[in-house]
Amino acid sequence: MLSIILFGNTVTNVAASAVATFLAVQYYGDLGVALVTIALTFVLLILAETAPKTYAALYPQRVAFLAASPLLILLKILNPIVWAINNIANGLLLIFGVRVKRKMPEPLSIEELRSVVHESIDHSTLSYQHLLLRVLDLQKVTVAEAMIPKNEIYGIDLELEWSIIVERLVNSPHDYLPVYRDNIDHAKGILMLRRVLAQLRNPQFTKIDLIREASEIYYIPESALLHQQLLNFQREQKTIGLVVNEYGDIQGILTLQDVLEEIVGEFAMSATEIAKWISPQKDGSALVNASITVRDLNRLAHWHLPDDGPRTLSGLIVEHLEMIPKVGVSINIGGYAIDVLSVSHNKIFQVRVFPA
Incomplete structure (x- = not known):
């Protein structure tokens, strides 16, 4: 198809030049050659190049439908000529050591x-x-950037009394819960809350039965990229997994919802939940819970803090200061003035941020 377009374009331009030059010489003599060169250059540039190609770029589908049938007819009529031209061109390239091969279309990056x-x-x-x-x-984006960190995992400690376990199950904000002994590093399985709540109606349902309801844990490497993990969830038919580092230590938990929220944003975060992390002030600043992830902070507040380093705002501040700050310390990160308001047990709890 490209060959017939080039062939037609070349023949048309050469023919137009020949006819215009012949007529110009007949009427104006040698001066006509110069005049027709200037005039034809503008005509071809505007009417044969700029205007039609601009129109085709603006309305590609419309132009393609109009041009397809005539081009197919010309391709059938002129196919021997096009075939001969292609072979002659390929033969000339072969003389210079260039071998033309049929290539598969390369995928877009x-x-x-x-x-x-x-x-x-x-x-x-x-x-x-x-x-x-x-x-x-x-x-x-890696799994480590999207996961819920280890210290924020909501789960069931099997060492707790049964009444407390039942209360945590009933009040759980999540559909899936990890069960463990003492801490999440000793995880035993994953519970599907809907199925467990149905079993709780049975007065004979015990802690042993709860452990039996737990499914096998699906482990996810923290270095995996989210697009690959989304495919892994689909292939393994899983919706939740515990994230581990290279040594096998649990770093957090990742759900299918966490991955989808990276695409569409938070599904259902109320004003109360947002206020838990960010509280706008009258002076234009905002009180921010320093344990919020930088990615979530940028998304909720529409800020542009650097998110290619530490995961949380607290970690970002510590990295820039290269020390654990005291209350009252101020720092400027990416044009955002940040005042440290609360620090306890070597952890930053609250800061005041003045947007750039």
Whole structure:
């Protein structure tokens, strides 16, 4: 198809030049050659190049449908000529040591796909553009960045009294819960809350029965990229797993919902839940729980703090200061002025952030 387009374009330009030069010489003599060169250059540039190609770029589908049938007819009629031209060109290249091979189309890179998304979606579908870009961003995010950290895992300690275990089960905000002895490092399995709550109606249901209800733990390496882990969840038919480091130590927990929230944002975070992490003040600053992850903080507050380092805001501050700060210490990170308000047991609890 490309060959017939090039052939037709070349024949048309050469024919137009020949006819225009012949007529110009007939009427204006030698001066006509110069005049027709200038005039034809502008005509071809505007009417044969710039205008039609701009129109085709703006309305590619419309132009393709209009041009497809005539081009197919020309391709059938001129196929012997096109075949001969291609073979002559390939033969000339072969003389210079260039062997033309039929190549399979190369897949687009992530950056090329990102450019396509940016250029092909208009303002009316901006939300879809953001959604597609977040899907592509999964290749840049690791499991460690999206997981719920170890110290925030809500689970069931089998060493607790049965009444306390039942209370935690009934009040659980999650659909799946890890069960362990003493701490999460001694995890025994994963409970499906819906199934367990149905069993709790039975007065003979005991702690031993609870352990039997726990399914085998699915472990996830913290270095895995989210796009691959999403495929792993699908292949293994899992929706939750404990995240481990290279030594096999548990670092956190990851659910399918956590991965999907990286694409579409938080599913259901109320104003009360947001206030737990961020509390806007009248002076334009915000009181922030320093244990919030930098990625979540940027997403909720629409800030642009650097998120390619430590996972939490507390960790980000400690990394920049290279020490555990005291109350009253101020620091500027990425144009954001941050005052440390509360520190306890070598951990930053609350800070005041002045947006850039």
